[in-house]
Amino acid sequence: MSVHDSWRVDAREKVTGQARFAADLHIPGQLxxxxxxxxxxHARIVSLDATEAKKIPGVVKIMLAGDMPAxxxxxxxxxxxxxxxxYQGDAxxxxxxxxxxxxxxxxxxxxAVYEALPPVLSLDEALEESAPILHNSYPDNRVANSHWPVxxxxxxxxxxxxDLVLEREYRTSHVEHAYIEPEAVVVxxxxxxxxxxxxxxxxxxxxxxxxxxxxxxxxxxxxVVQQAVGGSFGGxxxxxxxxxxxxxxxxxxxxxxxxxxxxxxxxxxxSSKRHPFRFRYKVGAKRDGRLMALQAELVDEGGAxxxxxxxxxxxxxxxxxxxxxxxNVEIDVYAVHTNHVFGGAxxxxxxxxxxxxxxxxxxxxxxxxxxxxxxxxxxxxxxxGDETITGQILHEPVNAEKVTLRALxxxxxxxxxxxxRRQDPDTRQVGGIGFATCFRGCGLGAEAPDATGAILSVxxxxxxxxxxxxxxxxQGLQTAHAQLVARELGVSPARIVSKPVDTSLVxxxxxxVASRGTYSGGKPxxxxxxxxxxxxxxxxxxxxxxxxxxxxxxxxxxxRREDPxxxxxxxxxxxxxxxxxxxxxxxxxxxxxxxRWERETGQGEAFPSYTYSCVVAxxxxxxxxxxATVTKLVSVHDAGRVVHAGAASGQVYGGMAMGVGMALMEGxxxxxxxxxxxxxxxxxxxxxxxxxxxxxxFLPSDGNSGAAGAKSLGxxxxxxxxxxxxxxxxxxxxxxxxxxALSESLLKRERG
Amino acid sequence: MKKLITLNINGQEFDLAVxxxxxxxxxxxxxxxxxxxxxxxxxxxxxxxxVLMDGRPILSCxxxxxxxxxRRIQTIEGLSEGDKLHPIQESFVEHGAVQCGFxxxxxxxxxxxxxDRNPHPSEEEIKLGIAGNLCRCTGYKKIVESIAGxxxxxxxxxx
Numbered sequence: 001m002s003v004h005d006s007w008r009v010d011a012r013e014k015v016t017g018q019a020r021f022a023a024d025l026h027i028p029g030q031l032x033x034x035x036x037x038x039x040x041x042h043a044r045i046v047s048l049d050a051t052e053a054k055k056i057p058g059v060v061k062i063m064l065a066g067d068m069p070a071x072x073x074x075x076x077x078x079x080x081x082x083x084x085x086x087y088q089g090d091a092x093x094x095x096x097x098x099x100x101x102x103x104x105x106x107x108x109x110x111x112a113v114y115e116a117l118p119p120v121l122s123l124d125e126a127l128e129e130s131a132p133i134l135h136n137s138y139p140d141n142r143v144a145n146s147h148w149p150v151x152x153x154x155x156x157x158x159x160x161x162x163d164l165v166l167e168r169e170y171r172t173s174h175v176e177h178a179y180i181e182p183e184a185v186v187v188x189x190x191x192x193x194x195x196x197x198x199x200x201x202x203x204x205x206x207x208x209x210x211x212x213x214x215x216x217x218x219x220x221x222x223x224v225v226q227q228a229v230g231g232s233f234g235g236x237x238x239x240x241x242x243x244x245x246x247x248x249x250x251x252x253x254x255x256x257x258x259x260x261x262x263x264x265x266x267x268x269x270x271s272s273k274r275h276p277f278r279f280r281y282k283v284g285a286k287r288d289g290r291l292m293a294l295q296a297e298l299v300d301e302g303g304a305x306x307x308x309x310x311x312x313x314x315x316x317x318x319x320x321x322x323x324x325x326x327x328n329v330e331i332d333v334y335a336v337h338t339n340h341v342f343g344g345a346x347x348x349x350x351x352x353x354x355x356x357x358x359x360x361x362x363x364x365x366x367x368x369x370x371x372x373x374x375x376x377x378x379x380x381x382x383x384x385g386d387e388t389i390t391g392q393i394l395h396e397p398v399n400a401e402k403v404t405l406r407a408l409x410x411x412x413x414x415x416x417x418x419x420x421r422r423q424d425p426d427t428r429q430v431g432g433i434g435f436a437t438c439f440r441g442c443g444l445g446a447e448a449p450d451a452t453g454a455i456l457s458v459x460x461x462x463x464x465x466x467x468x469x470x471x472x473x474x475q476g477l478q479t480a481h482a483q484l485v486a487r488e489l490g491v492s493p494a495r496i497v498s499k500p501v502d503t504s505l506v507x508x509x510x511x512x513v514a515s516r517g518t519y520s521g522g523k524p525x526x527x528x529x530x531x532x533x534x535x536x537x538x539x540x541x542x543x544x545x546x547x548x549x550x551x552x553x554x555x556x557x558x559x560r561r562e563d564p565x566x567x568x569x570x571x572x573x574x575x576x577x578x579x580x581x582x583x584x585x586x587x588x589x590x591x592x593x594x595x596r597w598e599r600e601t602g603q604g605e606a607f608p609s610y611t612y613s614c615v616v617a618x619x620x621x622x623x624x625x626x627x628a629t630v631t632k633l634v635s636v637h638d639a640g641r642v643v644h645a646g647a648a649s650g651q652v653y654g655g656m657a658m659g660v661g662m663a664l665m666e667g668x669x670x671x672x673x674x675x676x677x678x679x680x681x682x683x684x685x686x687x688x689x690x691x692x693x694x695x696x697x698f699l700p701s702d703g704n705s706g707a708a709g710a711k712s713l714g715x716x717x718x719x720x721x722x723x724x725x726x727x728x729x730x731x732x733x734x735x736x737x738x739x740x741a742l743s744e745s746l747l748k749r750e751r752g
Numbered sequence: 753m754k755k756l757i758t759l760n761i762n763g764q765e766f767d768l769a770v771x772x773x774x775x776x777x778x779x780x781x782x783x784x785x786x787x788x789x790x791x792x793x794x795x796x797x798x799x800x801x802x803v804l805m806d807g808r809p810i811l812s813c814x815x816x817x818x819x820x821x822x823r824r825i826q827t828i829e830g831l832s833e834g835d836k837l838h839p840i841q842e843s844f845v846e847h848g849a850v851q852c853g854f855x856x857x858x859x860x861x862x863x864x865x866x867x868d869r870n871p872h873p874s875e876e877e878i879k880l881g882i883a884g885n886l887c888r889c890t891g892y893k894k895i896v897e898s899i900a901g902x903x904x905x906x907x908x909x910x911x
Contacts, residue, residue, distance in 0.1 A: 015841040
C-alpha cells in the first residue's frame with residue numbers, strides 16, 4: 001500500500017485527541033440546554049407544570065410549546081409538542097440552566113399529566129381498518145407522498161406465462177445508527193445578531209433550515225459550522241436539526257450561548273432509525289428459470305412523524321426487483337405511521353432491507369425450481385442494453401454477473417458449497433455459504449437534483465484550501481477531495497487543507513447523502529481544479545517562455561514536458577499568478593442533466609449510473625444455542641474508478657461490520673411502544689470479537705457518469721451483506737424470513 | 753459539598769474542587785479541559801472514555817474523580833511527545849485505522865494497555881483487548897492491523 005492509499009487529512013488530529021467535536025466546545029457564559037420528553041407512547045397532554053422546576057437554583061429558562069416562535073420543521077415533526085404526544089421522544093419542554101446538574105434537577109421537578117390514547121404499535125396495526133388515526137390529514141395512517149408504484153408490462157399475463165409462482169413474506173427491524181458520538185450543538189449569537197451553530201451535523205444546510213424554521217430567522221442570519229462528526233450514517237440529519245432549533249430558541253430567549261448534548265439514551269430515543277419493512281413478494285418463473293413476473297408490496301414503518309419515507313420509498317421502488325430483467329412488474333411501496341420513533345435515512349436508504357428480501361426470494365425460487373442460486377441469477381441478470389423495471393435502458397457497462405463470478409471465485413464458493421452439503425447435519429456446529437448480488441443507483445438520481453458546489457483557493461505561498469458543500473462525517477470525503485486536487489495539480493497532499501462545511505462560506509450544495517460525496521461532490525472540485533490549472537499554466541508559460549500546452553504539472557512543479565529541467569516550483573507559479581492579478585479562488589457548481597420520471601407508472605431514467613456488488617458470506621451455527629457466527633465475508637464492488645483506496649477500503653470493512661450487525665444482532669426492542677434497548681448494554685452492535693475474516697476486491701470499470709470515474713460506494717458496501725448472511729444461514733439449514741437472525745429465532749426454527 | 757483533590761494527569765498535577773459524585777470523564781473534559789477523552793454512552797459500554805490509571809485501562813465514565821487522588825492518569829493527550837507520535841498513534845495513521853475518530857482515543861489507550869502487558873499479542877488477543885471499545889465506522893480490521901503493526905514497531909524500537 002502506498003502512502004497515498006492511507007493518508008488522511010485529519011488522521012493526526014484524531015489520534016492525538018486534538019480533533020474538536022461539538023461536545024468538546026466550551027463557550028464562556030454558556031448555558032446547558034436539556035429536553036424534557038414525554039415518555040408516552042400516545043397521549044393527550046392534560047397539563048404541564050414547571051413551577052417547581054423554575055425554583056431550582058441555576059435554572060435560567062424553561063420553555064413550553066406556547067413559548068416557541070414556531071412548532072415544526074419542514075416536515076411534521078415538532079420542536080415542542082402541543083396538545084398531543086405521538087411517541088416517547090416527543091419534546092414537551094426545554095430547560096436552560098447554568099450547569100448540567102441544575103438542568104437535570106429541573107427535569108426531575110417538571111410535572112405533567114397525560115391522558116393515554118390508543119396507540120398504533122406496529123405497521124400491521126397501522127393498516128387495520130379500526131386503527132387509531134394518528135394524523136387527521138392521513139386517516140389511513142399512510143405517510144404523505146410515500147406511495148411509489150412501478151407498473152411494467154402486464155402482470156396478469158406474466159403470471160399466466162409462469163410455470164411456477166412463489167409467494168413469500170419477509171420482515172426487517174428498527175436498526176439504530178449507533179454512531180459512537182451522540183448528537184451535540186453549541187449555539188451563540190454573533191455581534192451582528194445572527195446565530196452561529198457549531199454542531200455534529202451530517203447536513204449543515206438542513207440544520208440551518210431547521211434553525212431558521214424554529215427561530216423565524218432568515219437563512220442569511222443563521223450560520224452552521226460543522227465540527228468533526230463522530231459518525232452519522234444518515235442519522236445526524238433531522239435529529240440534529242431539531243436539537244439545533246431548540247438550542248437556538250433557548251439561546252435567543254436567554255441571550256446566552258447554549259450547549260446541548262444528547263445522552264446515549266436520548267440519541268437512541270429521538271434519532272431516526274432504519275425503516276422496518278414488511279415485504280410481500282410474488283414471483284413467477286418459467287420452468288427453466290426465466291423470470292416472468294414480479295408483484296410486490298413493500299410497507300415500511302415511518303413512525304410518529306413524516307420524515308424521509310416519501311423520498312426513500314422512491315429509491316425502494318427502483319430497486320425492489322433487484323438486478324434482474326423482469327418483463328412484467330407491479331410494485332407498490334408505501335409507509336405508515338405508528339407511535340414509534342420515526343424512520344429516517346440510514347446507510348443504504350432501504351436497500352439493505354430490500355436486498356435481504358429479494359435475494360432471499362431468489363434463493364427460495366432457485367430451490368423451488370431445482371436450480372442452483374447462481375444458475376437462476378445468471379439466467380436473469382441485467383445486461384448492457386437491457387431495460388430495468390423502470391423502463392431505463394442500461395447503456396453503461398452492467399457488471400452484475402462479473403462481480404458475482406469474481407466474488408464466488410475469491411470465496412471458493414463452489415467447493416465450499418459442496419463441502420457444506422456433505423457435512424453431517426447432526427453435528428453441533430453446522431455451516432453454510434451463500435451470496436447476494438445487487439446494484440445501487442449512484443447519487444440522488446431522479447429523486448432530487450444531484451447538484452453541488454465547491455470552492456478551491458490557491459494561496460500565494462502555494463498552499464491550497466478546498467471547501468466542498470458536502471460533509472465529511474468520518475467516511476473521508478475531505479481526504480478524497482484533497483486527493484482529487486493533489487492528483488490533478490501534481491502536488492503533495494500536505495499542501496492541501498480541506499475544510500469542513502461552514503454554511504456562510506460555501507454555496508448550499510444539498511445533502512451529503514446517497515453516496516454522492518465523491519461521485520457528485522468531486523465534480524465541482526474537478527471543474528475548479530481545471531480552471532485554476534489553466535491560470536497557473538498560463539502564468540508558468542509566460543515565465544518559461546513557451547506555450548501552456550507544452551507544460552505538465554507533477555511533483556509540486558510545473559515543467560516543460562520536452563525538457564523537465566525547465567521548471568518552476570508550484571509555489572513560484574502560485575505567487576506569480578497572484579501578484580499578476582489572477583484569481584486563484586474559484587467557485588464551481590455541478591448541475592446534472594435532467595432525468596425523466598413518471599410517478600404514476602414508476603417509469604423513467606432512475607439513475608445515470610449504477611454500482612454493482614456481490615457479497616459472499618460463510619456462517620457457522622451452534623445448533624444447541626442457536627448462536628450464528630459469520631466466519632467470512634467476501635465482497636466485490638464495481639464502483640468505477642476508486643479515488644482514494646484507503647478511504648474506500650475503510651468503507652468496505654465498515655459496511656461489512658454494519659451488515660453483520662443488521663443480520664445477526666440489531667433490532668430495537670419496544671415495550672408498548674417504549675424503547676427498552678436505549679444503550680449499548682441492550683442494543684448490541686458488533687465488537688472487534690464479532691468481526692469475520694474479510695476479503696474484498698474492487699472491479700474497476702469505466703464509462704460512467706461519476707467524478708473521475710468514481711461511482712457510489714459508501715452505502716453499497718453494506719447493502720448485500722444481510723442478504724448474503726441470510727442465504728448462508730439458509731444453506732446451513734436455517735431459512736429465516738425476519739431479521740435480525742437472533743439465537744432465539746434460530747432455535748425456534750425447525751431446520752429445513 | 754465540594755472537595756479539593758489533586759489529580760496527576762499526563763504527569764502534571766491539577767488542584768481541583770470537585771463534588772464527590774463527579775465522574776472522572778467530566779472532570780477531565782470540563783475542569784481540566786482535555787477533551788480528547790470522549791463520552792459515548794455514559795455507562796461503560798462503548799469504551800470511548802477509556803483512560804489509563806497506573807497503566808491499566810479504566811472507564812472514566814464509571815470512575816469517581818475523588819477516587820483517583822494519588823493515581824497516575826494518562827489520557828490521549830499525554831501519549832505523544834511533542835510532535836512525535838507514539839508508535840501506536842503512528843501505526844493508526846499509517847494503516848488508515850481512523851475514520852470518524854471518536855472512538856480513536858479510547859481505542860489507542862486500550863491498545864497501549866494491551867501492548868504494555870503483552871508486547872506480542874496474537875490477532876485474537878488484539879481483538880479481545882479492544883472488544884470493550886466500540887467502533888461503528890471501520891469494521892475494526894485496520895485497527896487490529898494497526899495494533900499488530902505497532903507491536904512490531906515497538907519491538908524494533910527496543911531492539
